[in-house]
Amino acid sequence: MHDEALNRWQRGWSASRGWTDFQCIDDVTVVRIGEPERRVEYVATEQHATAAAHLALTDCNPPGTSWLTIAAGAADRVAADLRPFEIVRTEWLMTVRLADQVSYPVPPPYSLELSATPSVVEAQVYEYGEIAATGRMAILHTGAVADMIQTDPAHRRRGLARAVMTALGHAARCRSATTAYLAASPDGRRLYKCLGWTTLTPLVVARTSLTSSR
Ligand SMILES: CC(C)(COP(=O)(O)OP(=O)(O)OC[C@H]1O[C@@H](n2cnc3c(N)ncnc32)[C@H](O)[C@@H]1OP(=O)(O)O)[C@@H](O)C(=O)NCCC(=O)NCCS
Structure with missing residues (x-):
């Protein structure tokens, strides 16, 4: 199974x-x-x-x-x-069809930057030059895997992780990925559920x- x-x-x-x-x-x-x-x-x-x-x-x-x-x-x-x-x-x-993942914008005053290698996209959220949240997504053909999604404790519950997931999911779709997977922690599981992910x-x-x- x-x-x-x-x-x-x-x-x-x-x-x-x-x-x-x-x-x-x-x-x-x-x-x-x-x-x-x-x-x-x-x-x-x-x-x-x-x-x-x-x-x-x-x-x-x-x-x-x-x-x-x-x-x-x-x-x-x-x-x-x-x-x-x-x-x-x-x-x-957990898994989601990337087309079904719910999208959220980056809340002000934060800004988000993406960087990429051939197989991994990284997202970093900044507040006045300081990193507040990060995450990455590996993209292998039509599959994508989110990893190391984290928000600094001082910046939690402000919508940063869901903005990171939105940006990573969008970048993965632009590279032809259709389905995403991840291994969720207990806190992460609540986050991903609210974005439309399901537990396998x-x-x-x-x-x-x-x-x-x-
Ligand atoms: C999990 C984590 C990344 C969430 O980051 P965050 O920036 O606080 O998440 P968001 O503000 O974008 O949360 C979006 C929604 O997810 C849910 N959620 C996120 N963290 C939650 C928590 N601790 N308890 C309950 N619901 C939570 C809520 O529905 C929240 O919306 P709301 O605040 O309007 O209720 C952060 O708690 C963290 O870094 N934890 C330690 C590392 C970790 O476990 N990472 C996940 C690895 S899989």
């Missing part, structure tokens, strides 16, 4: 972060991130959670640095099944335990 959406999200997320080294092993996408705290990410649907867990428990990475993202309809059950792991958080895989599945995010020996 949601294999294609998960796959498209992972590819866009990896493009946004500059993680180019990934491959599929036993229906699990292995993203070699290479950061000290997050060496590798195993991305899989619920039915392949066991294979992902096996890969994480048998790789050579230090404890706590192998991560899992599992698309799990029954998030509680999957979290219980992943007992040897530390459950970090639950996110939600919870995502359980876990990592190998720092304490238990493998």
Whole structure:
């Protein structure tokens, strides 16, 4: 379930972060991130959670640095099944047809600037030269993936994140993207719902335990 959406999200997320080294092993996408705290990410649907867990428990990475993202309809059950792991958080895989995303302007006195590489568009919202909100969208063919949407705490609930999403969605449509995906935090989920996004599945995010020996 949601294999294609998960796959498209992972590819866009990896493009946004500059993680180019990934491959599929036993229906699990292995993203070699290479950061000290997050060496590798195993991305899989619920039915392949066991294979992902096996890969994480048998790789050579230090404890706590192998991560899992599992698309799990029954998030509680999957979290219980992943007992040897530390459950970090639950996110939600969401999607929208870009033509259906609700549009909002940038509220005064803020201004928004866009910059782009061949596959990633970045938005920055400024107030008198200071950054108040940022976000980016990776665009791969007809799919787009929003990532790192954030508003400085001092500027929240003023409509900045929805203006960022509007600008990113418009830029993605101009590049022929039709459908967008993202992994939402609890706060983000409320924002995206108000923009017309729908939830496909919870995502359980876990990592190998720092304490238990493998
Ligand atoms: C989520 C986040 C980006 C929202 O930024 P923001 O600029 O405050 O969002 P907006 O003002 O554009 O909110 C638009 C609408 O989204 C909803 N919304 C946003 N944040 C909300 C919250 N914390 N609680 C409830 N609803 C919320 C509301 O409907 C809001 O409209 P309203 O203020 O008129 O009620 C911001 O809280 C943040 O940076 N959080 C930490 C990082 C994070 O979780 N990012 C999302 C990653 S997926």
